[in-house]
Amino acid sequence: MADELVLTEVTRRFGARTALDAVSFRVRPGRLTGFVGANGAGKTTAMRIVMGVLAADAGSVELGGRPLDLAARRRFGYMPEERGLYPKMKIAEQLVYLGRVHGLDRATAASRTAELLESLGLADRAHEQLSTLSLGNQQRVQVAAALVHDPVLLVLDEPFSGLDPLAVDRMAEQLRERAAAGVPVLFSSHQLELVERLCDDVVIIGGGRIRAAGPATDLRRDSAARRVRVVVGGVVAARVVEAATAVPGVRSAVADGAGQAGPGVVVDLDAGADDQALLAAAASLGPVREFHPLVPTLAETFREVVR
Numbered sequence: 001m002a003d004e005l006v007l008t009e010v011t012r013r014f015g016a017r018t019a020l021d022a023v024s025f026r027v028r029p030g031r032l033t034g035f036v037g038a039n040g041a042g043k044t045t046a047m048r049i050v051m052g053v054l055a056a057d058a059g060s061v062e063l064g065g066r067p068l069d070l071a072a073r074r075r076f077g078y079m080p081e082e083r084g085l086y087p088k089m090k091i092a093e094q095l096v097y098l099g100r101v102h103g104l105d106r107a108t109a110a111s112r113t114a115e116l117l118e119s120l121g122l123a124d125r126a127h128e129q130l131s132t133l134s135l136g137n138q139q140r141v142q143v144a145a146a147l148v149h150d151p152v153l154l155v156l157d158e159p160f161s162g163l164d165p166l167a168v169d170r171m172a173e174q175l176r177e178r179a180a181a182g183v184p185v186l187f188s189s190h191q192l193e194l195v196e197r198l199c200d201d202v203v204i205i206g207g208g209r210i211r212a213a214g215p216a217t218d219l220r221r222d223s224a225a226r227r228v229r230v231v232v233g234g235v236v237a238a239r240v241v242e243a244a245t246a247v248p249g250v251r252s253a254v255a256d257g258a259g260q261a262g263p264g265v266v267v268d269l270d271a272g273a274d275d276q277a278l279l280a281a282a283a284s285l286g287p288v289r290e291f292h293p294l295v296p297t298l299a300e301t302f303r304e305v306v307r
């Protein structure tokens with residue numbers, strides 16, 4: 001099993017701007033970790049610091065409890081935001097070259113390259129220039145470049161951007177495969193549905209601070225807004241909305257009209273609110289047919305925690 005990556009209180013300033021403010025999170029071995037945040041939130045900066053492309057002003061980054069040095073980072077796989085392969089160089093040639101840069105001997109670099117290109121379905125393009133491939137295939141070669149030396153950690157900046165749905169699936173498969181092999185995988189993305197579908201763990205960053213981090217299912221369950229769906233038999237939704245709105249701690253109540261037992265009402269409660277008071281208010285109107293929590297989507301959780 002590979003080691004865990006741990007960032008502790010990492011801070012980075014650019015002039016007067018604090019891009020990362022005491023950022024701490026972990027990327028566990030064998031798990032896919034999605035790194036999400038608005039534009040300018042600090043994802044790329046954090047990834048660059050992990051890779052040593054950029055230095056932190058304070059804080060530490062460790063793998064398996066050991067601080068990172070050049071030798072440790074040589075064993076990492078990285079897909080930078082600016083991509084970084086040579087458009088005019090032949091595909092196989094640059095993968096072999098990168099394998100060598102990461103310490104493989106020529107024969108191993110060549111066989112790993114052949115293997116990767118075969119699994120990407122690009123074996124027949126091996127001797128063409130990268131720029132002759134479609135964007136999606138170029139992106140897959142970028143991942144191959146991050147994988148060629150069998151990295152102990154994988155860090156990918158927006159690997160899914162610009163890919164069509166099929167290419168997304170193939171990319172996802174590749175990342176899952178790496179995670180299944182025990183490697184900690186961290187990738188950034190703005191596609192929250194995709195992150196929700198794919199990731200074991202999620203780290204949400206906003207304005208350079210970690211807003212939430214942990215298993216995706218826990219984050220969604222624990223997100224500050226608690227949401228309940230209420231259906232009262234024989235009572236129009238408007239009356240339920242009215243009664244719910246009067247309950248202390250109810251943020252909003254909206255009819256959804258889609259339930260089995262009649263039109264339902266979706267109620268958002270403040271974190272500390274008493275859901276039993278809401279239940280009592282509903283029961284005072286008529287028979288309560290439904291009263292159950294609705295787990296928010298990751299996108300809803302994201303909006304909640306970065307607000």
Ligand SMILES: Nc1ncnc2c1ncn2[C@@H]1O[C@H](COP(=O)(O)OP(=O)(O)OP(=O)(O)O)[C@@H](O)[C@H]1O
Pocket residue numbers: 014017018019037038039040041042043044045046
């Ligand atoms: N080299 C730099 N010089 C000055 N400011 C920088 C530099 N790199 C990043 N920043 C600033 O740091 C903050 C974080 O940027 P970063 O690129 O890490 O965000 P991000 O979450 O990756 O955004 P995006 O989703 O848009 O890629 C931003 O305010 C950005 O302008």
